[in-house]
Amino acid sequence: MEKTKIASLIERIGNLLRSEERASGADSGLQSVHVQILSYLYQCNRYSNTPAGVTEFIGSTKGTTSQSINILEKKGFIKKYIDDEDGRVIRLYLTEKGEDFIKKEFPPTDFCSALDTFSTKDSDYLSQLLTKLLVQLQLENKSKLFGVCHTCNHFKKFGLGDTHQCGLTLEPLSEKESFLICREHEQSTKKAV
Amino acid sequence: MEKTKIASLIERIGNLLRSEERASGADSGLQSVHVQILSYLYQCNRYSNTPAGVTEFIGSTKGTTSQSINILEKKGFIKKYIDDEDGRVIRLYLTEKGEDFIKKEFPPTDFCSALDTFSTKDSDYLSQLLTKLLVQLQLENKSKLFGVCHTCNHFKKFGLGDTHQCGLTLEPLSEKESFLICREHEQSTKKAV
DNA sequence: TTTATTAAGTATCGAGTCGAAACCATTATG
DNA sequence: CATAATGGTTTCGACTCGATACTTAATAAA
Secondary structure (H helix, E strand, C coil): CHHHHHHHHHHHHHHHHHHHHHHHHHCCCCCHHHHHHHHHHHHECCCCCCHHHHHHHHCCCHHHHHHHHHHHHHCCCEEEEECCCCCCCEEEEECHHHHHHHHHHCCCHHHHHHHHCCCHHHHHHHHHHHHHHHHHHHHHCCCCCCEEHHHCCCEECCCCCCEEEECCCCCEEECCHHHCEECCCCCCCCCCC | CHHHHHHHHHHHHHHHHHHHHHHHHHCCCCCHHHHHHHHHHHHECCCCCCHHHHHHHHCCCHHHHHHHHHHHHHCCCEEEEECCCCCCCEEEEECHHHHHHHHHHCCCHHHHHHHHCCCHHHHHHHHHHHHHHHHHHHHHCCCCCCEEHHHCCCEECCCCCCEEEECCCCCEEECCHHHCEECCCCCCCCCCC
16 A cells, blocks of 8 residues: 555645646746756756657657747747757757746745755655656656666766766766766666566 | 755656556546546545545646546546535545556556565655655645544544544544545644644 | 668647636525 | 625636657668
């Protein structure tokens, strides 16, 4: 029965989060999905800021995401650029307006206040447990494994200076960058195929 | 930044949950909201099985809930009865079909498998942390405080036999019943007004 | 070089959710 | 008895969502 309880709790907290997002976005004419997309773009790294990345993360379909992205662009929260190396790929960037919005409105204030009552230890533990749950869920679900570079199999930590490296793309990663969300994330707990 | 991460995790896990629910309900023509409602009715106690209870729990509006409930009734998953004591109140009960469905489909299989990799200790801790988060959120949010009778201020535990009592309604509660979700839940952590 | 295939993204459509507001019936308050 | 207040329903428009078909670019095969 603990599973039922946990599932219900996550759904209910998620519902509360969404209704807060809806309220905070209402002034700007944004829906909760839009807030989610902005928050994703704010957190993801340069390999993952594409419509496909958003689609996988939100768990919706390409078509739906495309519409939401158009709305966000029309309202001036994001900008689209065609990728230099692949003409099919579109890169999404937050505008100043978008970044200001997400910094101010996410996470919602009530949610922050609620988490403020947690000790650092509890808050860290909650974050860890949820991360583990998500990783396992994504494994079951055959879906892409979102995660931060820092814990990725491809991640190579250099001892020298501030620069690490992604073993998949061989590109350098700054310390800050290695804590952003990446689409290509793979973790050692991955099941053998 | 831990807050941002936790909020995103809960949203993403919630999204995955919903898409699993959508898939599992598709055969019966149910949306994820309908699955949520059935799971709520399966877990709530006899004070809370009303459209208003569902509305508060799902965090949507009366009108929306009313529609969803009609669909569930039309498809034979629930039954409506007018309350004996208050002619305005409608009581919602799962039919056998509804109960079978929720027992079989909730929580979704992938979610269960993911939680199976957790130790009992971690799983319990996660449940506790989420419960605390929800209680705090509900306090901030001025919304109703859902919770199980067992941890409620109104709850009176009798030493004798199997019967407890709700101090608010003065009605007896069985042991089993005292672990169901109640709308009128109040907890000692409630802020002084 | 063509051709086929795959991948990234867009466009469109219908079903359904959602929130808001107006409304009805019953109970509570005065 | 009149006036709220409460629990539900209905209706409406905006929007999400998933499915399908489509466009374009990159890649693989011939």
